[in-house]
Amino acid sequence: MTPKITAPLLALLGAASINCASPQPAEHPQQPDCSSIDLSKKIGFSAEIESKKGNICYKIVSAAGESYEFAGFCKPEEGTFQFYRHFAGLNKGGMEADYTSNYSGMTAYISFGRTPSGFFTFPSGIRMPEEEMEQIFKTGAEALDSIKKNPQVCKKLQKYQDNASKH
Numbered sequence: 001m002t003p004k005i006t007a008p009l010l011a012l013l014g015a016a017s018i019n020c021a022s023p024q025p026a027e028h029p030q031q032p033d034c035s036s037i038d039l040s041k042k043i044g045f046s047a048e049i050e051s052k053k054g055n056i057c058y059k060i061v062s063a064a065g066e067s068y069e070f071a072g073f074c075k076p077e078e079g080t081f082q083f084y085r086h087f088a089g090l091n092k093g094g095m096e097a098d099y100t101s102n103y104s105g106m107t108a109y110i111s112f113g114r115t116p117s118g119f120f121t122f123p124s125g126i127r128m129p130e131e132e133m134e135q136i137f138k139t140g141a142e143a144l145d146s147i148k149k150n151p152q153v154c155k156k157l158q159k160y161q162d163n164a165s166k167h
Contacts, residue, residue, distance in 0.1 A: 034154040035145075039087050040067060043162040047153045048074060058147045065089050071144050076100040076107065083140035092116060095137050112136065 039060055046059040057074040061067070066089035072082025077100060084096040093116035098109040112133065113121035120133045147153055 031151055032154040032158060034148045034157050037148075037157060039069065041162060042157060042160050043067060045157055045160045045162070047147075047156055049147065049150060049153065054080075056147065058144075058153060062088070066091055069144050071140070071147055072098075078102045078107075081136070081140065082109075083144060085141060085144050086116075095140060097136050097140055 042060045043062045044060065046057065049056045049058065053073075054077070055074040057070070057072060059070040061070060066086055068084045068086045068089075070082065070084050073080050076082060080100045082098045082100070084098075086092050086094045095114045097112045099112070101108045101110055110123055110126065112123070112128075114133070114137045115121070120128075120130060122128065148157065
């Protein structure tokens with residue numbers, strides 16, 4: 001399972017990093033900084049980043065008492081990942097990684113989790129070395145951070161006001 005998971009994982013991070021790298025044009029020496037933005041005030045935000053490997057979707061969502069960031073290919077294909085990083089709720093600090101698979105001709109997701117305390121959760125019947133799981137979640141966190149550093153995404157994120165903040 002390692003070769004099948006590692007390659008798509010690196011593809012997502014590579015696609016995010018390549019397209020999120022911000023050249024420093026002379027007329028815009030100061031890049032926007034979204035590293036410390038309060039995501040709880042940005043619920044409902046979504047952006048799409050073009051990539052040669054497929055467009056990447058980034059969203060900030062709140063549902064069932066949990067608030068999280070999401071990043072993944074907008075049209076998931078077999079062998080790709082999507083990531084969720086919780087920033088509010090009972091699972092604050094936890095992450096999920098869904099591996100896109102194909103089961104009898106239908107899209108299926110294999111979900112892995114990491115609790116805020118660092119404990120890994122696996123689907124029934126699947127076990128992976130903790131070092132590999134840690135790398136998957138580290139890469140997912142780097143992809144989420146990289147997307148927020150994209151100047152176009154960051155500028156839109158800074159300007160975005162969720163519906164609760166507008167009232």
